[in-house]
Structures are given as structure tokens and as C-alpha cells.
Amino acid sequence: MKRSLENILLSVSRSSVIDEGDLDRASQLIIKSVCEGLNIDRAGIWLLCKNKQEIKCILLLDQNATLENISLTREQFPLYFQALDSERVIVAEDACEHSATAEFKQVYLVPNNIVSMLDSPIRHKGDMIGIICCEHRGQCRQWSGDEEVFVGAMADLYGRAVNANQVRSFQQKLEQANAVLEREVENRTEELNFTIGQLKSTQDNLIESEKMAALGNLVAGVAHEVNTPLGISVTSTSHCIDELQKLKVKFENGELEEKDFQYFLETMTDGLQLVERNLSRAAELVHNFKRTAADQLLLEREHFNLTKYLEQISSPLRPLTRKQNIQLVINLDQDVFIDSYPGAIAQIFTNLVSNCFRHAYPPSFSGEKIIVLGAEDLGDKVKMFYKDNGIGLSNKVKNKIFEPFFTTARKDGGTGLGMSIVYNLVTQKLKGKIEIISGINQGLEIDIIIDKNTPD
Template sequence: MTERKRAEAALKASERQFHTLADSIPQLVWMADAGGKIFWFNNHWRQYTGTDSQDWQAALAPGPFHGARERWALALQTGTPFELEVSLRGADGQYRPFLTRAVPLRDAASAVYRWIGTHIDISERKRGEQELRNARDAAEAALHNLKETQNSLIEAEKLAALGRLVAGVAHEINNPVGTSLTVASSLEHKTAMVAVELANGTLKRSTLNDFLEVSREASSQLVANLNRAANLIQSFKQVATDQSYSNQRVFDLGELTEQIVTSLRPGLGKQNLALTIECQPDLAMNSYPGPYGQVLTNLFLNALAHAFPNGKNGTIDIKVVQAAGDDNVDVLFSDDGCGMSLDVRRKAFDPFFTTRREQGNTGLGLHIIHTIVTNCLGGTLTLESEPGKGTKIHLVLPRVAPASSAAS
């Protein structure tokens, strides 16, 4: 009996030490018997709940109650530890998130004789997680808005480039159309005069011969000028159509490049620049003519804007040849303009980088070129430039573009 009493006293002393320790930690601690009936809570539990009740489930939020009870019943049945998140009501009536853990205590025969559980307040962690989610959502929204803005600016830059082509072609077409109108008006006047003389019976053979000669010359001028206007319109129409639709199709690269250059020439305006082109014949491509035209257009407009300041004379050269092997073509675009410094050359393809922002440039022209060549046409490009030595841009394009949609 003495040994038994000593053992019981030692057990009680051990429990008092555990209770003292449990009361000193900032967690809600409880103990339950093997059947799951809770018989003890530490002081922090009483302080948080404001009650001495040992029915901890009464403090659970209504929603998680059934789930927690099922998990607790399963743990009692299997004798395994469990962990779950619950919401517990405090003395102020507010529910807060807690992480609940329960572990079984076993005797020498490995039988469960008691359970120890803890509730850890994870309000700060939850708040931090929510703030992190909010920050992530805000960052994703900002990134989405940035991409939308960038796409809008790129589309605007494309339309602006096409608009500059329209203005140049319209100016170029105005010359043959204006000449044709003048010739037609003069011919109409002479025809009316001949008709009057014919009606009055005063028409002379010499007058008729002069009229026929003038008519032949006028007809020849009308045909030449109207054909010139028609060719300009047809070239521009094809280029504009290709740039509006990014469909993959088979085309001759030399013929397409000639059409594009025909539409670009009016953009030279009064600048004393020469635009030369050399295309190897029979370069069949299965690619995207619209994006390819956009690349040449942006290269041309970029050269006009930056390579020849203050009306400087110069030459822009475009050369299209088959690359080594049969799978690729080389497109060489070069000018003998002012060239680029090392710092400018390194940033040339960066979005929104421009040396002439005060003149309304967006800095997207070369970035669009890089995006189209690498993402849509499946090619590569390199840039060589030095101050005073012009600029060379070398495109290597596969004759069969990757099967993907064109760059927007």
C-alpha cells in the first residue's frame, strides 16, 4: 500500500507539474480520457472562452462542428493523432481560427489512456495569408492591365504605321490622278470645240488631224497615269489586306516584298533618299505575309525617323535571298544613316525605349519587329550599328513558319 500511495502521489505531482507548465504557455490546452471526454482545460482556455465549461465543442463555429466531431470520433476509434483548423468563439463573442492538434498517450501495453490537445490561434497567419493573396491578386490585376495597355499601344502603333502608309500612298496616287484629270479636262474642251465646228460645217482637215493627234497623246497619258495609280492601289490594297489578316498561306517572298516596297516608296516624300531592293526569284514561303509586311514597314519607318536626321541624304537597301540550305531565307535591311551608339543598340528592341519621345514616338516599332520575327515567323534577327556607319538588321526566316497564330 505504501508503494501504491507513493506511485499515486508521484502521478499527482507529475500532473500538477504538467498543469503548471500547460498554464504557462500561450496556447489553449486540454486533456481528455481514453473515451474522449475532456476533464481539464488550462487557464488560457478559460481566459479565452470566459467559461469553465469543459464542453469545448460548444465553442466551435456552427459550420465546422460536424466535421470536427467526425475527425475526433475517427481519432478515438483508430488511436491516431489528428490535426484540423477550427473556429472557436471567444469571450467577446468573436470567432477566431485555431489549429487544433490532439495526440494520444499510451501505457506500457500501448493502450490509449489519455489524450492531450492544443488550440493554437492562427489569426495572424490567416491574416497574413489573406494579405498575401490580396497582394498577389493585385499584382496579377496590375500585370493584366499592363499587358492590356501594352497590347493596346502595340495595336495603336500598328494602325499608326498603316496610317502613315495610307497618307504616303494617297499623296503618290494624287499625282497620276491629278494629271489624268487635267488631260481629260483638256481633251473634253477640245472635243467640244471640234463638235461645234463639225456642227457649223467649218471643220477643217488640219483641225481634225490636230484633234486626233492630241487625242492619241491624251489617251496615252491617261492610260499610263491611270495604270500607275491602279498599280499603287493594288499594291497597297494587298499590303493593307495582309496586315489586317494574319493567316498563314503560300506566297512568293520576292513578289510580296516588291508589293510592300511599292507601298513604302510614297513614304519617302520629299526626302532625298534612295530605296533599293534586290530579291532572289522563286522563294516560295508558307508563312504569314501580313506580319512580314508589318516587319518591313516598321523597319522602313524606323529608318526614316531615326537614321537620317535633318534631311540628310542616304540609301535604304532591302535584300532578300535564300539562306544556306533550303529551309531558310535571309532578309537584309540596311541604311547608311547616322547609326546607333552602343547604349542605344543594346536597348533597341526593348519596349517603350525611344530616343525621340518628345516627337511623339512610342518606342514600340523595333519591339514589334522582334516580337513578330521571333514569336510569329519563327525566325531570328541580329542588329549591327555604329555611330556614323549606318545600321544593318539581318532576319533569318524559315520558309515554313511554325504552325501557330500570328503575333498580335
């Protein structure tokens, strides 16, 4: 190939215009380069329709003017289309006489002063999609082999540009799809965040309701328990008042004897001691309940004696267990001091005992009912534990027991949040670990391991 044609071809093949996906710019570059290389002033790109019954001009340069939207049909020019069907180069040195182009003479060649044509097929992915049509004016022109190769190479470059255009189109569609998807994701994320917020609010309300339900059980149990010593105190006080009235009558009537006064003193001593013991018992119950309830609501960090605190917790729990005919046993090491959150510990044991009432001992359970609460000193750590001799858990229930809203007592009003609260308090507030040991008809043991100094 002549050096001048090689240079033009090399320049076009290296141009970024060919591969940037702008088919209009690539078409302009190719046709202008064809006109320059062949020294002609008219050339164009024609593309076949899918049914190959029509060929349309998408770009035609004629003396620096740009023409488009010219079309030829197979019905009008059958011989030309037969030549195109061969997918070979059409070399017409005398276009008016050439078998493939002669039928253009009156309608196209003569009006445009075209004497010679060189049509090279454009291929894309193996299929011929159109031609580059080179048209010479003046004297008939003998097209050289180098010129045929040059135009064929330019046609191949156009095929490359078509491929780049498709890639660009796919990328744009992909970008648009991604943009739509991103907007959809943003919308869905916003909806999801809103829904999560609502669920979180609902969950928080349910958790608070569960906490208040546990406190409500404590209130009911403590109220019942306090009524007993208060009732005894009231009865004893009434008896003392009656005896005092009798003594007053005898004194006013001058009938008071030493033995009557001695009996009165003994009666008052017994009665007042009975009142003192029962009021002290009631005061202790109220004090322990107030401490437990306040701790559960505040969850403040303290340095405290875990042993004594668990004894305080057990005090308001005993009325509940006694009402359920359950024996509550406290098993503690001596004076274990920790720096942690007593309120969280109170909530944990209150929830565990309340959970036991609903699940551990169904009406069909026979035998003695026992709950054991306790703690063991493990050096830098403490193990707190809950045990009962109830019906135990299956593996399925054991694996799901800490999941929020999982419950086997939905029909009885269970929310499925009690054990979830326990798990969150142990793992998040106390930074500890919790382990379930249980089996069918083997009771339940829950071990809670925490540091003596809870990490912040």
C-alpha cells in the first residue's frame, strides 16, 4: 500500500474517536479520510436494513456538504442488490456500464456527474451491515489494489466504531439502570429505615411493657406479703387498745388490783413485740422492693456486695414463688463484691423467675417445685445462676429462646421478650456470657458469667 494511504489509515486507526462510541464523529472522520486518501470529493456510508431490502445513506460528503437520508430499495435496483448479496467489493471503473451500477445511470450517476464507484462492504460481528461508497467525478477511474485495500480497511474501522458505539450504548443503559436502581435502593432504604424505626419503637414499648409486667408481679406479690404482717399488727394493736380500755375502767371504778396490772403489762409486752416484729418485716419488704424496682428503672453503676444484693432481690420474689407453691432457695458465696449494674442484675433474676411461672411448671406438673438462685466467686469473674426442676427445654426451643418475640406461650399472653431482655442485659449491659443447660424433663439451668469489674 502506498505510504500516503498507510499514513492516513494509521492516523485514523490510532484516533480515540473510533473507540469513544460517538458514531457520528467516527463516521465523519472515516469519510473525510477516504476522500483525502482517494482524492475524491464525494463518499458516503450506506447501511442495510435488517431485511436487506433497502439500503440507507447515513452520511454523504459532497464537496464539504453533508447529505443524509437517501435510500435505495431492492425493488428499484435489483442488480445492485444482487452484487451486495455477494458481500464482495464492487469495483466500477465505468459506473454507467458496470453490471451492478448501470441501473443508477439516469437517476443517480448522471445527475451527480459520477463516472466511477468503489463500494467496500462494512462488516460487524461477521455480518455485512452496509458499505462505504466512493464516487469519482470527471474521467473514468481505474481503482488500484492499494485503494481497494485502503477503503476495505476504512470499512473495518467503521465496524470497530459500530462496536464501540454499542458498548457505549450498553454502558449508558447500564448507568441509567444503575441510577434507577440506586434511586430505588435509596427509596427502599428510606422506607426500610422508617419501618425499622417503627419496629424499634414498638419493640422498645413492648420491652418496657415486659419490664413493667415483671415489676407489676413484684408489686402484687409484695402487696400480698405486706398485708399479712400489717394485718397481724392491726389485730395486735386492737387487742392492746382493748386491754388498755379494760384497765382504765377498773382504775376509774377503784377495782384495779396488782394481778390485773401485771396481766396488762404482760399482754402489752407481747402485743407490742408482735407489732414491732411484723412492722419491721413489712418495712424490710417495702425497702427491698423499692431498691429492686428503682434499680431496674435506673440501671446505674455501683460498687456493691453481690451476695447481700441477691438476698435483697430474693425478698420481693418470695411472695411470688410462695403464691405459685414454689420453694425459693438462695445459694451464695460469702461477700462477693463487684463493680457493675445492680439494676440489670435485678431485672435478670426478676425476668427469670417470672418466666419460670409461665413455662417451667404446667398444671400437669407433679412433685415439689424448686427454684435455686445463686452466685459463685470465680476469681476475676462471677458466675450467677438460676436453676429449676421444671419440664425443661427441647433443643429447638433452647436454640431460639433468646430470639425476640419467640415464645411457646403466645396463647397465654406471652410476648417472647422476657429472655431476649435477659440476653441483652447480660451481653450488652454487663458485657458477660449466658449459657443454657437443659433437656426435656431435666429442668433448666442458666449460667451467667460476668467480670467483677464490668467493662465500660
